[in-house]
Amino acid sequence: MRGILIRWVVMTAAILVAGNFIKGFHVSNLPTAFFAAVILSLLNAIVRPILVILTLPINFLTLGIFTLVINAALVGLTARIVKNGFQIDGFGAAFLGALIISIVSTLLSLMIGADKK
Numbered sequence: 001m002r003g004i005l006i007r008w009v010v011m012t013a014a015i016l017v018a019g020n021f022i023k024g025f026h027v028s029n030l031p032t033a034f035f036a037a038v039i040l041s042l043l044n045a046i047v048r049p050i051l052v053i054l055t056l057p058i059n060f061l062t063l064g065i066f067t068l069v070i071n072a073a074l075v076g077l078t079a080r081i082v083k084n085g086f087q088i089d090g091f092g093a094a095f096l097g098a099l100i101i102s103i104v105s106t107l108l109s110l111m112i113g114a115d116k117k
Helices: 002-021 030-054 056-061 066-082 091-112
Strands: 025-027 086-088
Touching: 002 025, 002 030, 002 091, 025 030, 025 091, 030 056, 030 066, 030 086, 056 066, 066 086, 066 091, 086 091
Parallel strands: none
Antiparallel strands: 025 086
16 A cells, blocks of 8 residues: 555656646646546556557557557546646647656656565
């Protein structure tokens, strides 16, 4: 349970960083960012594996780069689910936001050791 909470806090921080640096990626406040992190984590756990399997041929041809498109789509879907306080103006903002979220989440997880049991 503690590990899930740490991952949600890390994802919240990553969403806030993306909101501060990406034009068109709007996060109104901390509770909205936390709720978006929870929704995005659930989508990553449930929907992302299905999408990766369905797009396996194109993912193979692009050497895995298409996974960034899937991540951007999931960030856009998160914005549609959350609605109030979390807005993304277009696919470009979703793509850059997903890239920033991935990088920041990875760096923060490595720094705090969230993957250790």
